[in-house]
Amino acid sequence: MVRTFPKFGYNPVTGEWNDSLIGEFLWSNVNVSEAVPDVMTPSTWSLWWIYHYEASPFEFPGDLPFCGNICGRPYLNLSLIASLYRAIGRDVRKELQGDMIGSAPVEFDIPYIPFSPLQVLWKTLPGLLKSQRNSARDIAQIPEFVTATPGWCRSMRAALQNCLDASSLLSLWKQSIKPGMVQACGLLRSAALNMSDRATKLHLELINLVGETDANAILSNLSCATGDLASLGPLLGLEKVRNRQLSCEAYMEHYGHRGPHEMELFAPGSDEDHHWLEKKLGEFNLSAKDVESLLANQRAKYFSAWERFVAKYPGKVKTTRRELDKVSVAARDREAVRSEVTRVTRFVRGFLLHAAEITGLGDGIFFLSLDEMCDVLAGDRSSVVRIPARREAYDKYSALPPYPPIIVGHFDPFTWASDPNRRSDYFNARKTERVTAAAVIRGFAGAAGIVEGIVRRIDCVEEGNQIQPGEILVTTTTNVGWTPLFPRLAAIVTDVGAPLSHAAIVARELGIPAVVGCGNATMLLKTGDHVRVDGGVGTVELK
Template sequence: MPLHCRRYGENDRLFKICATRIYFMIISFQKLAKEEERLAGGKGRILSKLFRMGYRVPDGFIILPEAFVDDELTMEACAQVWAQLVRLRRESKEKTFVVRSSVLCEDTAMASFASEFESVLDVDTDEEIRQAIHFVRRSRHSASVRTFNQEQALPATEHELAVVVQCLIRAEYSGVLFTVDPVTGDQMRMTGNFIQGLGEDQVSGRATPQTFTLARPKGTYSGPVELEKPVRALYRNACELEKDLGSAQEIKWACAGGRLYILQARPITTLSGYKADTAEWNDSLTGNFLWLGTSMVENAPHVLTPFSCSLRKGLVYNGVDFCDSSSLGVDGYPMLGIISGRGYINLSILVSASRPFFGGDTRKTLQQASAWWGGTPQDVEVPLVPISTWAWWTKVLPSLSRFVIKMAHLRKKIPQFVGQNLNWCAVMTERIHQIENPAELAALWREEIAPYSNNAFFLANAGVTGLPNRLESVLGEMVGKEDANALLSNLSGLSSPLGSLGPLTDLDKVARGEMSREEYMKTYGHRGMNENEYAWPRPLEDPNWIEQQLEEFTKTPLDIDVLFTRQQAAYTETWERFCERYPRKVKQMRLRLKKAALAAQQWEMVRSEAARSAAVIRTFARRAGALTTAGENVFYLTVDEVLAVLEGDDLVLQSLPMRKETYDGYRALPPYPTIIAGRFDPHQWAADPLRRSDIFNASVPDRATAADTNEPISGFTGAFGIVEGSVRCVDCLENNGHFQVGEILVTTSTNIGWTLLFPRAAAIVTDVGTPQSHAAIAARELGIPAVVGCGNATMRLKTGDRVRVNGGQGLVEILEAARKSKPRKNSKRKGIRERPVMVNE
């Protein structure tokens, strides 16, 4: 029997799936097939899934949209409905039913049509049920639905819906439970409300609900006494539902005869972190978390395109999703997030999982990891996620152990990867260019490019070493902070030049004729300031790039060898002092320094090769654009959408103008704060003239203080040395034209693309960074004083300010403001010279 023909828009393909199953227009919860789930609508799909998973869901069936013609059941469909009713009356004690709507785009993380479509309760005869089905089906034409579409910016077309018929539970109590506070996003507290009797009285406003809370991780109850007994089962079910459905849930429930029933479960729409039409990612909306952008900002200083965001959200290795907290044995939370186009690490997850190692002390956990994550102010509270003692021992600790073992296993593969990656990238790039069939390109991605690229990403992370950090801590206790920094400032001299300095040292060789331009481009043509953005053109794509770099290089009137010689002299002097003080530990310390140098060198090498493989992903994306109508706009699609377009489904291309507008809007904003606590709206933050550039705290709004305070600016020790000089604020690498030799470079963060500027600088000061960030490593090797991770340096300092940078102490002292004629009160030095002064080394 043919399907009744009418258009279903984006669901056309889904309806064709059921062409071979026309005799099953009405399907029980138990028998809903996977290919029919989308046709069952949001409510029908979830109820069927939970029923099959063993949750106590009232039995029922789903009437698919194909069962209707002009909102009336076909004769065949009617027969199937009556057959299902006979079954339910035979198998269930309940003899009355509820008829509910199930919209195909309902109950997702993005949209909930709660109360917009009709439901009919307490019907029992066949005729009452038939009329209820027709009434519910017709509700899709209502004025309230059209108004909801306008408010939510949804298409104005009528929504296709299925109809659910369920056994009615005569509830003693019924209510709603949110597994995360829907207002604050607090993960440590479930909130809910309930009434006596059926829940529809609460929805309609005929009854006033009572509220209650459940504190995690133990489910401690606070609320009316009559709910104390059933709430234990409700808490267990809620935790399981979060785990099984993968996100925070809004759960409708009922109690009858001492049993708990699940009536509905759907994502909490206020905690949604993604809008598909505009490709807006904002994981700060998914809960109350503390987000840190330190290392992420250095790797990707600009707003990421949807294509790049989607790859950061899909990092899976050996079946484990490392963007999700499941990799740490904690389910349902984002670990690597995107906040309006910029990458952040969820510090709440990492701290919650690590606290037991430090006796449950949150602040000590942060302090131990500050070299990697950066510091957080004492007054910033870290929202935690619920992890019980049992869950930590049985899930978190084993997951962490497996992670450490995986990283150690990957670390052994780094030399092989470094040796083979150049050839693989060349061969794969050529293969991509030769492909003419879009579907063939999609297959190449799935079978070869994606697995290899994921492996490259995890190899780069496995190469991250803590040896320099641990050694600096040991040396700090032995010889002091400044001498420890000096002893670690010669890693290149102890092994071979670090990759971070390669673009500088080898460009010097090109200028001297000791290295060819071709060899230089082969080595560094894939590196640069925005190499983690796949839409960013690589230097190797520009034939004039090398000549431009040489021209800029000639503006630096310093011999690079002079910088290294000065740095080497400072290291030698410090090492001699160490030898005199600890003669018995000289051999051991020399070996430890050598080991740290080799580890740092390996990390730099694998990072470079991982960046090279990222250039292959860019080649794939551009080829996909060329083989389809997406063109260069391909980067406004997610990787899954690119694959869909390659395979013939180009409906998403209609969203490209909206996505480009969203992306351009983000690009126009200033860099976001490094630390974000709670829900963050970048446009609202940017519109505040007194916004803070270092921290955003949604629960305790803190406005920026005046920039002319006398307090020194503090950060991490980047590279030792004290310098006085004039500030030059550079907001991005492209705007460095006014940066003069001998000025103090102040910027948000740096990466390998900035290396060529460093010899011009008297000192480096950054908002973002740690002792292992690019600015600190490169400055140490060049002997340039540096203070990194200041948080608010670009907010407090202005071009022309006179400052003293104390790299060894991690302090920047403002001596004289650019617009003032006399020194500040806290400056005791007079007669400051007009060029930078190296006070001591």
């Protein structure tokens, strides 16, 4: 059964969307803000609905959203997850740390939903069993999907050019593009869960055996075991273009779909800027270090950490090596599928641009959901009247600073943003807490290493030209679109992020010290500050 696109917290009069108002819940964007760091247009939000609902076998009691839209930004409803487990006698607060709630303490305030055990089992068990079956099938399909998707996109672009009216566009969407998108999202869900489950379990085991620094070093050689990770591709590709080992045309074919705003349908792609690669190469050439040297240095650290492990635990070498190989394959699969899902997403933008020409909506089409776009193509233009209000709401949300990664209860971003003493790490409607100065900022150990240096605090990747070689980047979050800046950096510090995030994995592979998921780094640090970053234990100390 296909679930229709919901509008839980949507106000059709104002165009505003705030799912924090539908109940008192704990919301987190730690796991999702890397993929969508910007305010979403309605078209992008409906694309996320495909990922979280149409491509998911899970159903939850109470008709409550697992992924919600809080004033244009995606958040996961962790009250829902914690309450499901609580109903069957499990406390999952520790499991929620890291990829879900960042570095918030285990005793964090969680509003629970009163589910009965029978209610939970009746509603969720069928989806859980189906998910396990789907996962095995999906993992087996990943190699074919990764190989076939570039050709599929080319064939869809050719078919799109032959669509000269709304009827043919609608037919192409329903018969080919939408089913392809649902399949791609399903594969990504399975690959992400497979990677997270394996890597989290092994990471915790290694920390218990050798400590966090060596554990991170041992997990930092993922690209060597299985070939280059897809998230390293844009960075390695730039170096190959610079060294004349790869043509510009080949780079654009392999990596041109990746970028900092790659999952936002409203954001222009590299193919819409003829000077895009030239500008990227110019920025990349400012780096003082070459990528291969960084990778080689980190591989040496990995081998040293692995030798220490072998000497200390000879009886665990075989099983640990086997698990490391499995994590490497899972990481390769997740990164490769994510890259190809991004390729499909960028094609969907091209489809919407073509539909905009046919319907005369211009860029207003991005302020319709994908279902509403289909309605317009079918002749029902009743949703078009809502575009101006939605655009106004989008502009207002986009003018605000990024919201806290953790939100508890009802959240008004305008009231929050107007408070000069606001907290940027979390918001709790149940109680008010003010910013307090701290000599040491704590987050997750994203990549090991200790370095002292000068902070460069920026809000977006477009400000990356301000970064001088050897500075320490402090920002809200990073993603694959930021990685060409990484060789220029001495260290990376982010408010939002987790040890298994795409950018954290790239930093670890390159051996660039990183502390991710601090929550309050941008609130407490400014450009010019002198800090000591310890990526092995996850601390940033103001000197």
